[in-house]
Amino acid sequence: MKACLFSGVEQMEVKEVDRPARAENEVTIEVARAGLCGTDLHVYLGDMAHRVTPPRILGHEMVGAIVEAPEEGDFREGDRVVVEPTVFCGRCAACRRGHTHVCQNLNFMGVDSTGAFANYWNVPQDRLHKVPDTLDDVAGALIEPLAVAVHDVRRAQVEVGDRAVVIGGGPIGLLVAIAARLDGADVIISEVNPFRIGVAESCGFDTVNPSETNLVDHVNEWTDGAAADLVFEVSGHPAGAEVMTEIVRVRGTIALVGVHAEPVPVNLQQFFARELHLTGCRVYESIDFERAIRIAEADHVPVDKIVTNVTPMEEIGWGFEQMKNGRDVMKVMIDCQS
Template sequence: MKQSVMTSPGVIEFRDVPLPVPASTEVLIRMKRIGVCGSDIHVYHGKHALTPYPVVQGHEVSGVIEKVGGSVRGLAPGDKVTFQPQVTCGTCYPCRHGAYHICDSLKVMGFQTTGAGSEYFAVDASKVLKLPTRMDLEHGAMIEPAAVAVHALGRAGDVSGMKVLVLGAGPIGNLVAQAAKGLGAAQVMITDVSDFRLGKARECGIDLCVNIGNTDLAAAVKEHFGEAKADLILECVGSPQTISQAVAVARKGTDIIVVGVFGDKPVLDLGTVQDRELRLIGTLMYREPDWKKAIELVESGKIRLAPLITDHFEFADYKKAYEYIEANRERAMKVMIVVEK
């Protein structure tokens, strides 16, 4: 079978490798779709500190089960599936306390271990999630980022009835905003500097879309949410500017969920965090319940994925996908690699 191997930043080779034989606890998946995300792009540019080369990418994926190992129950050939890409130790403190997503020696497929960028992929059945039979496999490959959004919101507890402010309308901010609505938030406002991306948010049913390039955030918050401002803020950019905005506009005593990944260490007004009793809360990836909730939100139409999928590339054109994203940063929201139609 063909496997795409990134041998060094920007260089992708297609190699012929043996078809994997699933171990007794594994399933063999015939790969269909791979979504490209921001972290993949960092790897492509050699700017992902935690990823050595060569690396096989692919962690936002979907496929159809081809074969199941002898001791696998509840999964069968023909099932549409996706899977959690974390590889965890099972013995560290977080793992022993149900927080495997923040395992002390966390590895992620497509970064520190082999990803699913091949025609077939064998993975432990415990990581696999069955997709509803009617779900488009294209959407199946986006359960991963949707689970990121569900988990991020879960860090704030129950968001129902809340007025939620989401900074950044990239795929992650968009999905956070949609998931917030889907989980019962009363009002959701999203910001970006790109009218194109705000247009996508609107298309996905987010009504309060604010271009922060030409609007004062504090004024917009006051106008839409009133004097009580936002009940919850999620930073989904990873820039010093947006995390500072979050701190500046937060109502006293509220939570700011830090979803964005920061390249540089931002200078932040911690005096305000202290004085206003703000809580800065981190969030990393997801756990299985987040995936199940994400599947439910997509299946019930509360999260719309179609507007986010902007482009497609054949498996053999993996590198072209990166070149395209590079040249179309704003318009390329979710680019899909079609491993098999």
């Protein structure tokens, strides 16, 4: 089969590899589309060498159809599915409390083990969700990042009428904004990239460019001095961590979504003075996938605006370079049968 291999820092190689044998509890999926995400980019840039040793087939945002399945189970040949790529141990303290998505021995498929950037992918059948045929492949491959956003919004306990600021208008930030709006929040997006600003505004969101406008002043004016009920820090940038405590109201909530690989300064005094809540948000749980599928099926996600490129497998390196350099792309997907 053909596969895209991460072969070293900023190196992707497309080549023929042996199709692995399916384990007894696994299905074999013919992958249709797979999206490039921020985690994949971190691997590509060498930021996750402690977890990923090349060569490795990356990828976890995907949709495909089952071509082989065990006789026993809920899935059959031809079923269209997405993968919840969290394989947990079931024994650690987190798992015993029911928080398997943050398992202390987590195997995140597509990072810690073989992923979806290939013609075929073998996956344990208990990590699958069926996708309705009303969703095309591009919309189906957006379900995994949408599940991330649904989880973030659920963790933040968004309520009708809340005013929320999303810091970072990339694909996850935009999906967070969409999910929060569906739950009744009034949302603005803080973003510096002009292309992303344009995409967010085309989706009906008000935006602010903090490189041109003081974000604290803007939020205070928007809220008549009360500050935001909720802040989603999605950028993963130190500037986002610095400003998040300055734009949230008394007893407001900050949802930390973006990955901050290095320690960053945070104004802890604001947590004392305003009695703030800080909520960590990591990946998702099965209920988030279920809701993401319902949201996608109801056509609440402007797929054509978020997915800006669908490319052949041979151009996966181009996709990573566009993401690395902040080019005019939002979500890049790979046609895994090309």
